[in-house]
Amino acid sequence: MPKLTAWERVKIAREPDRPTALDYIENIFDEFMELHGDRYFKDDKSIVCGLGNIGKQNYTIVAEQKGRNTKENIERNFGMPNPEAYRKALRFMKQAEKFNRPVITFIDTKGAYPGLGAEERGQGEAIARNLMEMSDLKVPIIVIVIGEGSSGGALAIGVGDKVLMLENAVYSILSPEGYASILWKDSSRAEEAAEKMKLTAKDLLDLGIIDEVLKEPNGNAKSDIPKMSETIKKRITALTKELQEIDVNELMENRYQKFRIM
Amino acid sequence: MVIDKIKKRIEYEDENAGKEVHRSDIPVGKWVKCSHCKEILYKDDLHENFSICPNCGNHFRLSSRRRIEQIIDKDTFQEFDLKITTDNPLHINDYIKKLETLKEKTGLDEAVKCGIGKIHSEKVVIAVMDSNFMMGSMGKVVGEKITYSIEKAIELKLPIIIFCASGGARMQEGIVSLMQMAKTSAAIKKLNKAGNLYISVLTDPTYGGVTASFASLGDIILAEPNAMIGFAGPRVIKQTIGEDLPEGFQTAEFLLEHGFVDKVVNRKEMKDTLYKLLLLNRHEYLK
Ligand SMILES: [Zn+2]
Numbered sequence: 001m002p003k004l005t006a007w008e009r010v011k012i013a014r015e016p017d018r019p020t021a022l023d024y025i026e027n028i029f030d031e032f033m034e035l036h037g038d039r040y041f042k043d044d045k046s047i048v049c050g051l052g053n054i055g056k057q058n059y060t061i062v063a064e065q066k067g068r069n070t071k072e073n074i075e076r077n078f079g080m081p082n083p084e085a086y087r088k089a090l091r092f093m094k095q096a097e098k099f100n101r102p103v104i105t106f107i108d109t110k111g112a113y114p115g116l117g118a119e120e121r122g123q124g125e126a127i128a129r130n131l132m133e134m135s136d137l138k139v140p141i142i143v144i145v146i147g148e149g150s151s152g153g154a155l156a157i158g159v160g161d162k163v164l165m166l167e168n169a170v171y172s173i174l175s176p177e178g179y180a181s182i183l184w185k186d187s188s189r190a191e192e193a194a195e196k197m198k199l200t201a202k203d204l205l206d207l208g209i210i211d212e213v214l215k216e217p218n219g220n221a222k223s224d225i226p227k228m229s230e231t232i233k234k235r236i237t238a239l240t241k242e243l244q245e246i247d248v249n250e251l252m253e254n255r256y257q258k259f260r261i262m
Numbered sequence: 263m264v265i266d267k268i269k270k271r272i273e274y275e276d277e278n279a280g281k282e283v284h285r286s287d288i289p290v291g292k293w294v295k296c297s298h299c300k301e302i303l304y305k306d307d308l309h310e311n312f313s314i315c316p317n318c319g320n321h322f323r324l325s326s327r328r329r330i331e332q333i334i335d336k337d338t339f340q341e342f343d344l345k346i347t348t349d350n351p352l353h354i355n356d357y358i359k360k361l362e363t364l365k366e367k368t369g370l371d372e373a374v375k376c377g378i379g380k381i382h383s384e385k386v387v388i389a390v391m392d393s394n395f396m397m398g399s400m401g402k403v404v405g406e407k408i409t410y411s412i413e414k415a416i417e418l419k420l421p422i423i424i425f426c427a428s429g430g431a432r433m434q435e436g437i438v439s440l441m442q443m444a445k446t447s448a449a450i451k452k453l454n455k456a457g458n459l460y461i462s463v464l465t466d467p468t469y470g471g472v473t474a475s476f477a478s479l480g481d482i483i484l485a486e487p488n489a490m491i492g493f494a495g496p497r498v499i500k501q502t503i504g505e506d507l508p509e510g511f512q513t514a515e516f517l518l519e520h521g522f523v524d525k526v527v528n529r530k531e532m533k534d535t536l537y538k539l540l541l542l543n544r545h546e547y548l549k
Contacts, residue, residue, distance in 0.1 A: 115494075123494065128476070131444050131447035155440055155441075172436065173439055183433050198436055260445055262442070262444075
């Protein structure tokens with residue numbers, strides 16, 4: 001298989017027909033029921049939350065969801081969450097803690113939505129609170145970066161015991177375009193930025209930011225969604241068992257240290 | 263973070279930084295122009311007045327050194343001796359050199375100064391961010407110093423006060439900067455469980471990854487008048503929505519109105535306000 005450049009992977013991660021969180025969720029879980037709303041303001045559809053199971057193991061699922069067509073993208077705000085999406089995610093994660101269910105999160109976003117309403121309703125506060133609460137959630141958290149993981153908008157559901165990335169997914173402080181425009185005042189140098197930023201799964205594994213890279217079938221997840229889903233499912237099942245064997249205090253301390261040393 | 267660079271204003275009054283920014287706006291070394299009312303002010307008068315414009319009340323940005331002078335009892339500040347440096351994770355050319363130049367120019371070792379000091383004899387851990395140093399951006403060293411301060415507060419059973427001033431996460435350290443948000447927020451969780459008081463003070467500017475982590479997690483959140491505070495930068499938001507931003511958007515007063523700040527406090531009253539809050543919270547955290 002030819003080795004791809006970072007920029008080529010950015011392009012794959014952004015392909016309009018790149019499988020979305022719901023494509024995987026439907027394949028991975030025996031049952032999945034979406035549930036809605038943050039209980040304060042609204043139901044923000046850029047993050048999907050719900051319950052699912054694999055065999056006898058129940059899960060809470062939190063997933064950033066891009067649209068699969070224009071209509072869906074408008075409905076889902078192009079997968080860019082407003083504060084209420086993060087608050088919904090937190091509500092479900094706290095509920096997972098109550099019922100001792102592991103949490104699975106799927107990251108796929110260009111970033112938190114930079115809008116007027118988002119600022120009025122405390123985008124920064126919503127992200128901060130999730131980071132804080134996830135660091136101490138007393139159930140295993142497995143994070144999977146499936147497409148674009150950009151900025152605090154991605155990290156807001158990304159504080160987990162295990163962080164996995166699909167082979168062509170990218171994870172970074174912001175988009176290569178944004179990075180180039182801030183550092184070099186020239187957003188057209190995005191390709192160059194992508195190569196510098198260490199945003200590929202391999203780079204992030206080497207840096208110790210993520211734990212595992214999941215191979216994509218035929219070099220691109222969209223070529224075989226069931227097979228990609230099967231790969232993810234196997235890791236979820238194995239890691240769940242592994243994490244459930246750890247005493248909860250130790251699990252908390254491990255999670256703290258994981259980010260502490262970064 | 264998704265923020266645009268916060269525009270440097272000409273409000274810097276600290277000797278070194280003042281020269282660097284808009285040199286032409288400052289007629290002679292001893293004078294400075296208020297960015298708000300355009301009045302030319304004598305620097306000594308300005309400093310006497312807490313770096314608040316005597317003409318219009320504009321709060322100039324403050325160096326960490328002057329901030330500590332204003333807040334902490336004389337001769338009680340002991341800086342934590344942390345010899346840590348960035349490992350330049352993205353191998354950015356000139357980044358280390360840039361830091362060295364800045365260290366020399368500002369006399370700071372990074373964008374935050376932290377230690378232990380007293381406020382009217384009440385002992386606290388204090389961390390003060392400094393926008394003169396790479397716009398107060400948070401890379402690994404800043405994240406480490408903030409986290410260390412929080413852990414030290416837990417260990418010593420002291421309240422912690424953090425003065426925030428930052429353009430957000432530091433681009434030069436890429437994803438490592440992003441992870442400092444998780445690290446510092448997790449430390450605040452530990453502090454909460456230990457029962458220590460945390461007062462966050464938002465000053466101009468507080469943006470991006472700092473807003474979206476420890477800055478927004480204070481038990482009590484204070485802000486200085488007119489400070490610009492937000493997650494996304496104004497330019498990015500303007501581009502996204504395609505229209506002008508409303509008057510007063512993302513100011514301290516705007517955040518107060520929307521419920522994200524407990525109190526907007528004039529700099530002249532900051533020390534006494536912090537002192538009162540320390541006393542009013544005393545029993546809770548000493549228990
Ligand atoms: Zn003035």
